Structure formats: structure tokens, C-alpha cells
Amino acid sequence: MTTDVTTDVTTDVTTELTPESELIIDRLRQLRTLDAPTHGGHVLSYVYDSGLAELDELAATAIRIMQPVNGLDPTTFPSVAAMERDVIGFTKRMLGAGPDAAGSDEVVGSVTSGGTESCLLAVKTARDVWRAAGGEGIPRLVAPVTVHAAFHKAAHYFGLELDLVSVGLDGRVDTAELIDRLAPDVALVVVSAPAYPHATLDPVGAVAAAASALGIACHVDACIGGWVLPWWSDDLPAWNFEVPGVTSMSADLHKFGYAPKGVSVLLHRGRDRQRAQFFATKRWPGYPVVNPTMLGSKSAGALAAAWAIVHRLGEPGFAALSASCKRATDALTDAIRAIDGLAVLGAPVGPLFAVAADESVPSERRIDPHVWADRVRQLGWLLQQQPGLTQANGVRLPPTTHLTITPVTESVLEPLVAALVQAADEVRGVASIDPMQVLGAIGGVAELLAGSGGGEIALSSDQAFGVLSQLGIGGGAGGETSASSGGVLPDQLAPLLTLIEALPAPLTERLLIELLARLVE
Structure with missing residues (x-):
């Protein structure tokens, strides 16, 4: 017995909102007025404005069409597999991973929810492949200190030791020193194209060659550069899959692919390697679960928008x-x-x-x-x-x-x-802020630092919020705050940045956690 499934794509139906729904939309528009402008070029981070209004409308329409679709199961929603296939195919060609002279097409990939998920999965895959090859103990992840913070998160989540190589004042890593850190306990070495903080293009060719000779995986994080460097300059050294020894790459469509957040591509050289990225289980009484990425149920909207933009451009x-x-x-x-x-x-x-x-x-x-x-x-x-x-x-x-x-x-x-x-x-000539002067003016913070001995600092939520309030951030007492930041940050951020640099990392991280948590509360 078979059941016919009726296609229910409604692309041109416009339903007028009720007055109650219009009030909700009006409230949403009011909330958006609190945000930094996402168009017009006045925000030089976080947003990637193509300047083409047509792309925004194209993306919005694509998202609306795919709004009800669950990207969890491409056997039920084959449109998801079709769009992913097209986006991955374009990305492969863009990153130098087309078929070789023998017709082999060994690079395969997945669409993820963003650069962080791509980076996490690259590390998780490398760790699992390293273990399967006989690696024991705690594996290392080697990278320049400029590597994206997503790799700090990946090492933390997946139990790797993060081995960061210092860079020069120009942001460049010493290639020999980076290669020197490679050893059998290294599951992955990461280089960036380019690194976000200073836009440094790491020595991809030399590091990938050295890693390959030692049987070590090499990931190129091209999350920010992947969709712009292919057309940037003919003078760039090789940095993509044209480099032998590059085993995986990440490239974000929601950056210079001009798609809405969040959509990225993670590519692996070799099907067997990429299959280690998957999670699958039948060991529960529900449906068999097979996930190529960390998410299960997920929207297909950002993928659809990216697919449409790739085809349009x-x-x-x-x-x-x-x-x-x-x-x-x-x-x-x-x-x-x-x-x-x-x-x-x-x-x-x-x-x-x-x-x-x-x-x-x-x-x-x-x-x-x-x-x-x-x-x-x-x-x-x-x-x-x-x-x-x-x-x-x-x-x-x-x-x-x-x-x-x-x-x-x-x-x-x-x-x-x-x-x-x-x-x-x-x-010009205004002196840089002395963090000790700022700390000395805030009661209790200096004592807190003195009692820490430079180690971990355990703070309850209330204690952390108390410190934030004395610093004049978090919406507490202690100073004027910026309307553009929802009232949680001071108008002048230079003193705050000075404190972030001066305070011990564990304390700063704990305070920032409290700040973001209180903002949502």
C-alpha cells in the first residue's frame, strides 16, 4: 500500500496579518531600532552587506519558501540534499577541489550552521580519525595564536590540548616554529586564510607539506576568506585544496557569500575522512538518527538563501x-x-x-x-x-x-x-588609559585580584554582577551607558578594552559570561 504525498509549496500566496499580528510585527520593528544598522556600510564587522538590494529580497523569498522544511531528513525533503549538493559543488570548484586529470573527485563536504560549527566538526573529525589510527592519550591541536576562537571552543568541547604558537608583531607565525610543534600526538594543525585579527595569510603550503609528511591532518580555516580570496589577487600563494596535504577547509557563506546567518561549508579530502564527521545511532526506540552535523532538526532557510545567491551571482x-x-x-x-x-x-x-x-x-x-x-x-x-x-x-x-x-x-x-x-x-596625543588607575577607582575589584593569586577566580552570579556594576557595565550602577548597546555598555569602550586586557583571563571570561547572561535575562 502506498500513500501519495501532495506537494504543498506555496510560493505566491500572500496572507494579510490580523490586527493582533500587526501589533506583534510593530513591536518587532521597534526592537530592531535598538540594533546597529545592518545595511549602508556603517558597521565594519559582523555584517556583510553586498550593497545589492536584490540579493536581500532573493534570500528572503528563498527562506519563506523553505520555512516549514526540516533539514534533518533529506530523504523526506530531497530539496535539502539537492541544494546542499549544488552549494558544495560550487564551493569545491571555488576552493580548487575539482576533479583531477584521472577524473577523481575526492573532496566531499557538508553545509553547516556557521563557521563555528564547521570548525568544531573539523576538530571532532580529526580527533576521531587520529584515535582510529591508534592515537592514545590527549591529542594536541597546533595553530598560531591568531587562530579563531572557535578552535579554542573545539579543543575545550572535544578534549584536545590547544598548543598555540606565538606570532610576531606583524601577526605572522614563524613557519619553522609551527612545524617544529608537529609530532605523533598532534591530531590536527590549523592555519588560516586569512586569520581574522590581523588578516594574516598563514603559510599554508609549508605547513600542509610538513603535516602530510608526518601523517598529520591540516585544516585551512577560510571561514572569512573562502568566498573572496579566489578572486582577490593572482599574486597570492596557494592556500586551498590545490595545496597537497590540506585535508579539510571551512568557508562561510554568511560572510562574503552574502547569505543570511548562519550557513557555512566544511570540506574534507576523502570520503572516509568525511564519514568520521557523522553521528549515527539506532540504539533507542525511535527513528534511526543520522546527522552529518551537530544539529538534528534545523531550518533549511539559510541554505536555501545561500543556494539562491550562489546561483544568482x-x-x-x-x-x-x-x-x-x-x-x-x-x-x-x-x-x-x-x-x-x-x-x-x-x-x-x-x-x-x-x-x-x-x-x-x-x-x-x-x-x-x-x-x-x-x-x-x-x-x-x-x-x-x-x-x-x-x-x-x-x-x-x-x-x-x-x-x-x-x-x-x-x-x-x-x-x-x-x-x-x-x-x-x-x-591624537591622548594618552592610553592606565588599567591600574581604573582598577584602583573601583572598590573591591583590586582586593579580588589580590586574593586570587593569579589563578582561577570563583565568583557566584551575584558576585560577578556586582563587579560588572562597579565597572559601569551590565546595566548596573556606575556610569553612563550606550543606547546603541541596549544600555549594557559604557559610551566609551576604550577603558573597558583596557580592563579586558589587564585582568586575568579567567576573571574576564567569567564577567563576560555574566554580562551576556544578564543581558538575556
């Missing part, structure tokens, strides 16, 4: 948007290099870069990048402040301000550059 469209990003990036880096007191850190690759104080000029001409970013924010542009970091070898990476450039940036270059220059002129 194709290689020519992505190439044109990449060229726009490059023109804007070149113009902005040139403009900032011309600002007395600021310096572009290192030799950035791709549409992102970091700005530091120019230590070569006298202090009265120097510009603190965080104070500068605060002033730029007051002028209507949001840059991302990154605290400094003292590495294991004692070398301190300076505090920086990060900018991510998107195609829409080219259309607002003139007012943006004007704001960057004006802010620099207004804060």
Missing part, C-alpha cells in the same frame, strides 16, 4: 563583489597609513585589516586605536576594538581596531574616510 558576480571589496580596502588602508599616529598592522590579505598605534612617532602624535574607535563611533561608524595580548613567549601583541570591508563600503568611502581622519585629529 555565479563566479562573475562574486568576482565583481570581490573587486569592489579590494578597491575599498586599498583606499582605506592608504587613507589610514596617511594618518599621523596610526599604522595598519602587518601585511593584511583580503578585505579586512587591523589598525594599531604608530609606535615610531613621539607620544604626542600617537593615537590610541581604541580611543580613536570610540570617537569614530560617535561620528556614526562602528569599528571593532581588539584588546592586546601577551603571548606565551612574552611578546605582547598591541591593542588594535579591526575593520571588515564589504562591497557597500565603496559607496560610502568619502564620508567614512572623513570620519576616520576627523576622529584621529581629535584624539
